[in-house]
Amino acid sequence: MKKHSVKTISLLLVLILITSLLSACSSDPGNSGTASGTETETQESAPSEASSTPEEVSADESAEVASEESAEAASDESTEVSSEENAQDSSSENTEKQTSEEPAEPVSKVLVIYFSHTGTTREVAAYLHELVGGDLFEIVPLKPYPEGYSAALDPAKKEQRENARPAIKDPIESIDQYEVIYLGYPIWWGTVPMIIHTFLESYDFTGKTVVPFATSGGTGIGQSVEDIRSEIPDTEVPDGLLVRNNEAIAPWLQELGLIQ
Numbered sequence: 001m002k003k004h005s006v007k008t009i010s011l012l013l014v015l016i017l018i019t020s021l022l023s024a025c026s027s028d029p030g031n032s033g034t035a036s037g038t039e040t041e042t043q044e045s046a047p048s049e050a051s052s053t054p055e056e057v058s059a060d061e062s063a064e065v066a067s068e069e070s071a072e073a074a075s076d077e078s079t080e081v082s083s084e085e086n087a088q089d090s091s092s093e094n095t096e097k098q099t100s101e102e103p104a105e106p107v108s109k110v111l112v113i114y115f116s117h118t119g120t121t122r123e124v125a126a127y128l129h130e131l132v133g134g135d136l137f138e139i140v141p142l143k144p145y146p147e148g149y150s151a152a153l154d155p156a157k158k159e160q161r162e163n164a165r166p167a168i169k170d171p172i173e174s175i176d177q178y179e180v181i182y183l184g185y186p187i188w189w190g191t192v193p194m195i196i197h198t199f200l201e202s203y204d205f206t207g208k209t210v211v212p213f214a215t216s217g218g219t220g221i222g223q224s225v226e227d228i229r230s231e232i233p234d235t236e237v238p239d240g241l242l243v244r245n246n247e248a249i250a251p252w253l254q255e256l257g258l259i260q
């Protein structure tokens, strides 16, 4: 009885050994039915690894996946870093821009604007501008008057008779920023040339100060200042100056408290 059971056990062991050997021989990773697409790709793309055991393959794969993940993470990180760097770069660029940019020029609150036919008032305006600073602008008629004093008399008289508003060529865009406006002109027929009315009617002078100055062949400035005042009643218009000599300008401006 003992001998028989030993034999049976030995047979069983042999059977188990044979079965396990057979199963080991017949196990093929390609036919296992559990291979994923990734594994197939891995084998196709890496034939030298075909002899690896499933454990080895999966270990390799997990290593690959892990390295891919870490590569991705690294690339993500590097993207983040580079985008951070870019952000830093651009912010430092901005800082550079901000610091390298010239400080904005203060907006001028003073305007010297004038009309001149034969150049006398232009010279006075340039002199006055040196004293008061700010912006200098010339009022130019769209349709030029005939050159010279005598040639301009008739068209100017006609304009006055017709109460015309001669158009201005490239007029100043805005006078909003100015608080004090020096307005220069020649006396024509005892008052302002009609183009000065065009100018006064084109903008809002409310709350501003308009300081008249003029040149003439002999007539005073009085009537022209009255005409300006009635055109812009909500504007401070001090008594103007008829300039016969530039030396008179500074004392007049000091008297008005416009310069020191």
Ligand SMILES: Cc1cc2nc3c(=O)[nH]c(=O)nc-3n(C[C@H](O)[C@H](O)[C@H](O)COP(=O)(O)O)c2cc1C
Residues within 6 Å of the ligand: 115, 116, 117, 118, 119, 120, 121, 122, 148, 149, 150, 152, 153, 154, 156, 157, 185, 186, 187, 188, 189, 190, 191, 215, 216, 217, 218, 219, 220
């Ligand atoms: C059409 C016209 C009318 C003028 N009317 C007068 C006038 O009424 N009284 C006066 O004293 N001078 C008069 N003048 C002379 C100018 O006022 C004077 O020459 C002025 O300085 C010219 O300035 P401007 O060179 O800036 O144009 C007149 C000149 C012109 C062309």
